[in-house]
Each structure stands twice: as C-alpha cells, then as structure tokens.
Amino acid sequence: MGKFSMDVRKVAMEVMGAITESLGLGPSYKSDKLEDGMQVMTVNCYPACPQPDRVLGLPPHSDYSCITVLLQSCPGLQVIATDDDEWRLIPEIHGALQVHVGDHLEVLSNGIYKSVVHRATLNSEKNKISIASLHSLAMDEKIETAKDWWMNNIQKDTKKAALEIFLNFSPPMILLKGTASLRLLNSKPKMFN
Numbered sequence: 001m002g003k004f005s006m007d008v009r010k011v012a013m014e015v016m017g018a019i020t021e022s023l024g025l026g027p028s029y030k031s032d033k034l035e036d037g038m039q040v041m042t043v044n045c046y047p048a049c050p051q052p053d054r055v056l057g058l059p060p061h062s063d064y065s066c067i068t069v070l071l072q073s074c075p076g077l078q079v080i081a082t083d084d085d086e087w088r089l090i091p092e093i094h095g096a097l098q099v100h101v102g103d104h105l106e107v108l109s110n111g112i113y114k115s116v117v118h119r120a121t122l123n124s125e126k127n128k129i130s131i132a133s134l135h136s137l138a139m140d141e142k143i144e145t146a147k148d149w150w151m152n153n154i155q156k157d158t159k160k161a162a163l164e165i166f167l168n169f170s171p172p173m174i175l176l177k178g179t180a181s182l183r184l185l186n187s188k189p190k191m192f193n
C-alpha cells in the first residue's frame, strides 16, 4: 500500500500538471503546494447485495480534493450526467485508474473543470473493493481561481476557501457538492433513480 500510494501520487502530480498546462498556467502551477499538500487514501469494501437497487455503497457527493485517483475491482461507480441529471455507470476497464475532478480544481479553474457528483452502487454478485486517493493542498492553504491569467477577465464567482471548509460541509444523508458551500448550485443529485 505504501508503494501504491507513492506511485499514485506521481500519477496525480502528472495529471494535475497536464490540467494546469491545459488551462494555460504551465505544468508546475501550484505543484509545490500540491507536493506538500494532503493525500488521503480510502479503501472501501462494498459487500455483494441481493437487492442492489435498494441500497447505496456511498451516497452522492463530490470530492473536496483537486483530483481523486480511483481504482475499483468491479463496476459500481456512477456519475450524474450534467445534461439530463441521470446516473451513468462508469464502465470498468480492468486495472485502469479513474480520475475525478474535485471541488478545489473547480474553484481553481473557475468552473472550466467541474467537480463530478458520484456515488457507489452495489453489485448483486460480487464484493467490490475500491481504493481512492484524494490529492489536495494542505489543510490551511486557500485555493482560489488562478491569478495572472486570461480567466481574470471572466467574472469570479467563487470565494477563497481552505480545505477545512469543504470538510466541514457535509450535510447529513445527502452529500452535495462541496462547492455548494461557496455558491448556489442549480441542481441537487438524486439519491435513487
């Protein structure tokens, strides 16, 4: 697990570099802050369930991270589609790592990259294991829309926020996007279809 967490961290740094480059900020924008930041690894075990449509493994939420790298042993992860608000199952590609955009990247990119609302469903036959690695700046580092950049011409609609604010924002039962703590969002994810 130690080696996996270090390897996955390298992947996350590279992906973040590609993302900041795509935003015109260069491949090392905030990379030192991310390097010194937080990496939270969660290992989730979802037992097989004979009635998978009546329960959830993990309720709808977005990750507070910049990005999350996920490895899952079988399908179950669903994301809500922004066009029709319907849940879509993420196809499994065996051994592939999946990357989620988290709330902090949404803030950094002023919504060009949007954090994804997702949930974990259960499988009727197989137990599922997933390993999620959440990469963020340090607890007290404030994230804000990137400065010195063409996005400065676009009206900023988010405030600065430290990781603590995202972590403290977890209404019971239905977890919304953490960015809802910074601004009003238009839609709430549905718990069940």
Ligand SMILES: O=C(O)CCC(=O)C(=O)O
Binding pocket: 042, 044, 058, 063, 070, 072, 076, 077, 118, 119, 120, 130, 131, 132
């Ligand atoms: O296990 C999964 O499919 C998703 C895990 C997840 O979303 C998380 O740990 O934040």
Ligand SMILES: [Fe+2]
Binding pocket: 061, 062, 063, 068, 118, 132
């Ligand atoms: Fe998640």
